Amino acid sequence: MKSYRKELWFNIPSRRAFVNITPQVEEALRESGVAEGLVLINAMHITASVFINDDESGLHRDYEAWLEKLAPHAPVSQYKHNVGEDNADAHMKRQIMGREVVVAVTDGKLDFGTWEQIFYGEFDGRRKKRVLIKIIGD
Amino acid sequence: MKSYRKELWFNIPSRRAFVNITPQVEEALRESGVAEGLVLINAMHITASVFINDDESGLHRDYEAWLEKLAPHAPVSQYKHNVGEDNADAHMKRQIMGREVVVAVTDGKLDFGTWEQIFYGEFDGRRKKRVLIKIIGD
Amino acid sequence: MKSYRKELWFNIPSRRAFVNITPQVEEALRESGVAEGLVLINAMHITASVFINDDESGLHRDYEAWLEKLAPHAPVSQYKHNVGEDNADAHMKRQIMGREVVVAVTDGKLDFGTWEQIFYGEFDGRRKKRVLIKIIGD
Numbered sequence: 090m091k092s093y094r095k096e097l098w099f100n101i102p103s104r105r106a107f108v109n110i111t112p113q114v115e116e117a118l119r120e121s122g123v124a125e126g127l128v129l130i131n132a133m134h135i136t137a138s139v140f141i142n143d144d145e146s147g148l149h150r151d152y153e154a155w156l157e158k159l160a161p162h163a164p165v166s167q168y169k170h171n172v173g174e175d176n177a178d179a180h181m182k183r184q185i186m187g188r189e190v191v192v193a194v195t196d197g198k199l200d201f202g203t204w205e206q207i208f209y210g211e212f213d214g215r216r217k218k219r220v221l222i223k224i225i226g227d
Numbered sequence: 228m229k230s231y232r233k234e235l236w237f238n239i240p241s242r243r244a245f246v247n248i249t250p251q252v253e254e255a256l257r258e259s260g261v262a263e264g265l266v267l268i269n270a271m272h273i274t275a276s277v278f279i280n281d282d283e284s285g286l287h288r289d290y291e292a293w294l295e296k297l298a299p300h301a302p303v304s305q306y307k308h309n310v311g312e313d314n315a316d317a318h319m320k321r322q323i324m325g326r327e328v329v330v331a332v333t334d335g336k337l338d339f340g341t342w343e344q345i346f347y348g349e350f351d352g353r354r355k356k357r358v359l360i361k362i363i364g365d
Numbered sequence: 366m367k368s369y370r371k372e373l374w375f376n377i378p379s380r381r382a383f384v385n386i387t388p389q390v391e392e393a394l395r396e397s398g399v400a401e402g403l404v405l406i407n408a409m410h411i412t413a414s415v416f417i418n419d420d421e422s423g424l425h426r427d428y429e430a431w432l433e434k435l436a437p438h439a440p441v442s443q444y445k446h447n448v449g450e451d452n453a454d455a456h457m458k459r460q461i462m463g464r465e466v467v468v469a470v471t472d473g474k475l476d477f478g479t480w481e482q483i484f485y486g487e488f489d490g491r492r493k494k495r496v497l498i499k500i501i502g503d
Contacts, residue, residue: 090228090366090503092401094471125230126363127267129403129467133478135418141326142273142318147307151315152322155298160431169423177427180418184428184462186322188417191267191329191467193361195232200359202271221476223469225402225502226363227228228366263368264501265405279464280411280456285445289453290460293436324460329405329467331499333370338497340409364501365366 093121093224096133101214104162105182107149108209110139110220114192115199117222124197126226130207131189134218136179138186138210156182156212179212186210194226231259231362234271239352242300243320245287246347248277248358252330253337255360262335264364268345269327272356274317276324276348294320294350317350324348332364369397369500372409377490380438381458383425384485386415386496390468391475393498400473402502406483407465410494412455414462414486432458432488455488462486470502 095117097110114130130139142148160181161167168177190207193200209220233255235248252268268277280286298319299305306315328345331338347358371393373386390406406415418424436457437443444453466483469476485496 090402092502094469094476126228127265127361127403129469131467131469133481135478135480140322142322143308145308147310148315148318151306151308152319155319159297159435168427170419170421170427172423177424180424181428181431184416184418187325187463189467191269191327193232193267193269193359195361200232200361202273202357202359204273205271219478221469221478223403223471223476226230264366265403265499278460280460281446283446285448286453286456289444289446290457293457297435325463329407329465331370331405331407331497333499338370338499340411340495340497342411343409364368 090225091123091227095222097220098217099209100217101211104214105153106211106214109144109206110209111207114207114222118194118224121224123194123224123226126194126224128192128194129189129223131221133221136176136183136213137218138183139189139220140186140210141190141205141207143204144206156185176213182212228363229261229365233360235358236355237347238355239349242352243291244349244352247282247344248347249345252345252360256332256362259362261332261362261364264332264362266330266332267327267361269359271359274314274321274351275356276321277328277358278324278348279328279343279345281342282344314351320350366501367399367503371498373496374493375485376493377487380490381429382487382490385420385482386485387483390483390498394470394500397500399470399500399502402470402500404468404470405465405499407497409497412452412459412489413494414459414464415466415496416462416486417466417481417483419480420482432461452489458488
């Protein structure tokens with residue numbers, strides 16, 4: 090069994106953003122030499138997500154508004170976590186969007202449906218954060 | 228390491244439905260010959276889910292009402308994604324219910340608790356869509 | 366390929382609680398002898414979660430209040446599932462927080478960011494329930 094590990098680093102200038110990381114995951118998969126197996130892609134931070142959905146800017150604005158409605162940032166005083174912090178909402182948004190995805194590898198490629206794309210979801214940016222790619226297989 | 232791949236196809240006549248796919252996953256596992264490993268089961272579409280919960284019709288009606296409350300379909304004009312589309316809510320419902328599950332394989336069987344069952348969650352049906360089963364192990 | 370399986374048992378005296386199970390997962394990983402691979406940790410019950418987030422008591426109280434807002438327990442009569450049951454809300458809370466996590470194993474350790482910790486999330490306690498740890502790799 091082969092295994093391969095790679096980190097992706099981000100420093101998002103805004104508090105929240107969605108970044109398509111599919112090309113970087115495909116590159117890691119080529120580097121791994123794995124033809125059949127699984128790829129795990131996870132945020133290494135607890136105020137960020139990795140998820141799979143559509144690369145469509147209208148949808149991303151809808152997600153932003155929807156997450157803000159389900160887990161509002163302000164007023165920050167509504168959260169007990171926000172003692173010297175202001176990111177409690179980011180810990181909630183991340184739970185809805187998820188920490189990780191696991192993707193099948195078949196014939197050396199991400200085994201995806203037509204519209205599946207992998208995103209890094211940042212909910213508390215303006216600092217360096219990272220994503221882990223771990224590939225296992227043959 | 229063995230690996231096995233199979234697609235399940237659906238054409239749900241309604242917009243939304245939950246379908247128990249546990250028997251199909253068990254069949255794929257038998258076909259794979261894997262005794263110890265992991266099974267990934269994921270929607271290959273971004274407006275559908277694969278999740279594990281109870282096969283109880285009352286609960287499924289509760290999920291339907293609850294998801295509609297958290298991410299309402301109408302009015303479709305509330306979503307920026309809905310330009311020539313009307314399925315933005317389906318992209319949200321799928322995030323709450325999840326894209327995929329990973330299940331342990333032990334002694335050639337799905338290593339499940341008593342009530343665990345695998346469901347395909349359709350949020351934008353009335354067309355052909357599919358689920359991927361990928362099994363790795365020995 | 367090696368594989369290793371272990372169950373963790375809980376009997377939470379309250380309806381809801383979050384329990385840090387990172388030390389138990391690390392112990393299972395040491396027992397497995399796996400240096401490179403993946404660990405799956407999942408609830409074997411459909412009214413409980415396994416998730417990764419911060420071990421901070423203020424945040425946990427925020428999660429409790431937030432989940433109660435998104436999927437209220439009372440009145441229990443609002444849910445069709447609650448015929449001889451009162452735990453429909455627990456099936457919903459579990460979907461938001463998730464059934465499982467998959468964690469990379471690198472050099473024999475959980476390949477974690479600084480603040481990542483694994484939690485068992487109980488939403489319908491006061492009885493014996495369990496979590497499955499399945500480790501595969503070399």
